[in-house]
Amino acid sequence: MNMTNVANTDFSVRLATEADLPLIMAMIDHSRSLMRSRGNHTQWTGGYPSQSDVQHDIAIGASHIVSLNRDTLGCFSLVPGVEPTYGLIVHGDWIDNTTPYSTIHRMACLDNGHGLGRFVMRWCENRAASLRADTHADNTAMRRIIEAADFTYCGIVFMDDGSERVAYQKMTYPMVDSELKQYIEATILPQHNQFDKAHNVSHIRTVMARAMELGTQLGADPNMVYTAAAYHDTGIAYGRDEHHLHSGRIVRSDNALCQWFSKSQIETIAQAVEDHRASSKREPRSLLGKIVAEADRDIVPEKIVRRTIEYGLNHYPELDREEQWQRALSHLQEKYAEGGYMRLLIESSRNAAQLCELRRLIADQSRLRTLFDAILAESNL
Secondary structure, eight states: OOOEEESSSSSSEEEEEEGGHHHHHHHHHHHHHHHHHTTTTTSSSSTSSSHHHHHHHHTTOEEEEEEEEEEEEEEEEEEOOGGGGSSEESOOOSSSSSSEEEHHHEEEETOOTTTHHHHHHHHHHTSSSSEEEEOOOTHHHHHHHHHHHOOEEEEEETTTOOEEEEEEEEOOOOTTTTHHHHIIIIIIIGGGSSSSSSHHHHHHHOOOOOOHHHHHTTTOOOHHHHHHHHHHGGGGGOSSTTTTHHHHHHHHHHHGGGGGGOOOHHHHHHHHHOOOOOSSSSSSSSSSHHHHHHHHHHOOHHHHHHHHHHHHHHHHHTTHOOOHHHHHHHHHHHHHHOOOOOSSSSSSSSSSHHHHHHHHHHHHHHHHHHHHHHHHHTTOO
16 A cells, blocks of 8 residues: 655655545535535536546556545645646636646545645645646635635636636745745745735736746756845835845845855845846846846736736726726836837747737727726726
8 A cells, every 4th residue: 555644743645545435425425515515516417427437547557545544534636737727727827837747636534534635735735846726616615625725816817618717826845945945935935924015925826836847947046046036025125215235134144044045045035136127227137036036027918917906906096997097008108118118138038929919908998998897896996
């Protein structure tokens, strides 16, 4: 039996076998009933997951049984390789498109399933550099589990039957020093919980993923890339206008970083943080600076428009709908339109094609206004 115990818990995981098939199907039926009792009537319909789905998971070694104190608790599949339904994603984008990933599928439980989701997420994090997951918008319980595990919302994907699912991704960065990761996760990232939506933890994790993706392509030091991306907006606590300078100061004054970096490396990280602003008239002073600045662009058209609107709502709540529209339009034109101050620093990045699409959207004010109105409607303004 392939058993993997996780320290400090009484949970255990083993590979499922054909003999487990009736038990797994019973757990799926029970979880489907839980969904219905919670108001989710549109997920796991039409016989999905079927017995053949589970048999396939077992055959490829992706299906797992979770036990607690030797009592069976639940099951899940961790499927490596490309998930066909993830080929199209709308209203966003994957935070990393190049790292091979595994997908968490078909999690189910018995009556005593409390704590299963949290444990499974932690278990999977130790077995893939990139994890993806999706669930129905009405599956609030699963969404809480995924989001509590620090997955980043990425957009909407479509199942084979055309139904929508909310999609998430999490990068685990096995190439980064484990103690450095622990320090940043516990000390630096939580600081962003107090910031506006344009600079919150979700934004930081997206920038970190994009920076690490670029850093891998360009051969940069992963520890330095990870750290610079994590710190780049910490200075927002002191105001937006000079937050990049405050972020650099925070890096230089954080003595804990001496455990992992030399003084010259810390200075390079600080300069990269200072150089990340798109409005800066000076090109970043190092490759690291270019990586962080390019990653910070995160040019997904709808996301850029949404962040622009959210910033206006947070910082100029006194503006009415038309004034918010004019503010957003002016900002988008000044920064992203043809002739705007936004410029690419790494032409091979994914931002090149996305900037072209964003410029087409800005030029088509009718289409832009429709998107603006839809996003603003969510805020009831």
